[in-house]
Structure formats: C-alpha cells, structure tokens
Amino acid sequence: MKLLVSPINTEEAVSACNGGADIIDVKNPKEGSLGANFPWVIKEVKDSIDSKKPISATIGDFNYKPGTASLAAYGAASSGAEYIKVGLYDIQTEEQAYDMLENITNSVKSYDSNKKVVACGYSDYQRINSISPMKLPEIGANAGVDLVMMDTGHKDGKSTFYFMSENTLSEFVDLAHSYGLETALAGSIKFDDLEPLKRIKPDIIGVRGIVCGGDRNTIVQEELVTKVKAQL
Numbered sequence: 001m002k003l004l005v006s007p008i009n010t011e012e013a014v015s016a017c018n019g020g021a022d023i024i025d026v027k028n029p030k031e032g033s034l035g036a037n038f039p040w041v042i043k044e045v046k047d048s049i050d051s052k053k054p055i056s057a058t059i060g061d062f063n064y065k066p067g068t069a070s071l072a073a074y075g076a077a078s079s080g081a082e083y084i085k086v087g088l089y090d091i092q093t094e095e096q097a098y099d100m101l102e103n104i105t106n107s108v109k110s111y112d113s114n115k116k117v118v119a120c121g122y123s124d125y126q127r128i129n130s131i132s133p134m135k136l137p138e139i140g141a142n143a144g145v146d147l148v149m150m151d152t153g154h155k156d157g158k159s160t161f162y163f164m165s166e167n168t169l170s171e172f173v174d175l176a177h178s179y180g181l182e183t184a185l186a187g188s189i190k191f192d193d194l195e196p197l198k199r200i201k202p203d204i205i206g207v208r209g210i211v212c213g214g215d216r217n218t219i220v221q222e223e224l225v226t227k228v229k230a231q232l
C-alpha cells in the first residue's frame with residue numbers, strides 16, 4: 001500500500017517526503033475536505049521536494065458543475081500534479097457523477113494522457129446527501145478515471161470506519177479492482193484502522209490528521225509519517 005500524505009505548504013511537504021510518503025497530496029483544508037490550493041502552491045511543493053515523489057492535487061468538494069470542475073482539473077494538471085482528485089460532494093445522481101467525471105477526464109487527458117484522475121466519494125455520504133461511493137467504481141470506469149477513492153466529507157474526527165464496515169470497504173476495493181481501477185481509502189484514519197486497512201488492501205491510504213498528531217489543523221510531523229509508513 002502506498003502512503004499519500006496531504007500537506008498544505010512546502011514545509012509540510014518536505015516533512016511528508018522525508019518521512020517516507022509515497023504521494024504528496026496538495027490541498028487546502030480551509031476550503032473543505034478536498035479543498036483546492038493555489039496553482040503556485042502546487043508548483044512550489046513540487047520544487048520543494050525536487051519532484052522526488054508524485055504530486056497529487058485536490059480540486060474541491062464539488063457540486064454539479066462539470067465545466068468549472070474540468071477547468072480546475074486542467075489547472076491542477078498544468079501546475080504539475082500527476083494525480084488530480086475531485087470530490088463528488090453535492091452530486092446526487094449517477095448521470096451527474098458520470099458527466100462530471102467524463103468531462104474532467106477528457107480535460108486532464110487532453111493535457112497529458114499519463115496524468116491520473118481520482119474520483120473521490122464520501123464514506124459519510126448519507127449525512128452530506130451525496131451519491132453512494134459504492135456506485136463510483138462502475139461510473140468511474142465508464143468515464144475513464146484511473147482511481148476511485150473514499151474520504152470523509154465532514155472532518156469532525158469520525159473515521160471512515162465509523163461509517164463503513166470493513167466488509168463494505170473490502171467490497172468497494174474489490175469492485176474497483178474488478179473494473180481495473182486503483183483504489184484509495186482515507187478519512188480521519190487512526191492507528192487502530194491500519195490493521196483492517198492492511199486486510200482490505202487498497203492501493204493507497206490517504207492521511208493528514210494522524211500525521212499531525214490527531215489534529216489536522218496543526219502541522220504534518222515527519223516522525224509520524226515515518227511511524228505510519230512503518231506500520232503499513
């Protein structure tokens with residue numbers, strides 16, 4: 001399993017990189033769970049780690065705005081991100097999800113076909129009135145994305161394991177793999193969640209809070225990144 005760590009600036013990115021993160025995921029928690037950071041921050045982060053690790057960038061917790069999302073995705077790709085992550089936050093129907101993902105994928109791949117599109121749903125989808133992430137493997141595969149992911153929409157400390165059982169998360173991962181997609185699981189992951197995650201075997205686990213010492217509003221600590229990486 002690869003470890004994706006979400007820094008908000010160059011200082012945190014260097015800590016994440018030195019601690020052993022496999023993917024550096026630039027985001028801006030002030031603008032939501034998958035809040036987007038500025039294009040120049042994506043570039044600065046990439047430079048700060050000498051492009052040693054792939055960069056991921058979140059483009060936002062979206063409602064149904066395929067044009068806005070496609071342009072944001074193009075911006076993230078052209079700023080240097082290898083993984084472009086979109087949150088299907090206020091998306092209620094399969095048609096809306098497909099339309100978002102197909103247009104985002106076309107936008108990113110028209111810039112560089114090697115870039116990866118990540119379709120992120122939310123394990124707490126019921127409380128945010130969003131589409132079930134269990135529908136994303138099929139929709140994502142049809143739309144041409146590379147990876148499907150689950151995160152939490154509200155960051156109140158409740159882990160994805162509070163909302164989804166180990167069996168359901170395994171089903172999500174296995175279903176996505178059956179469509180040839182990679183998978184990522186995130187959402188206030190705690191040390192106790194690492195053992196079940198090893199059984200579920202997503203390709204990537206995504207973290208921030210756990211490597212900030214439990215409070216994602218503080219800063220990423222290199223030694224905690226090393227500790228999580230060692231336990232995977």
Ligand SMILES: O=C[C@H](O)COP(=O)(O)O
Pocket residue numbers: 004005006025027151152155186187188189206207208209210216
């Ligand atoms: O993509 C991963 C997220 O940044 C996870 O953040 P979190 O562990 O604080 O929920």
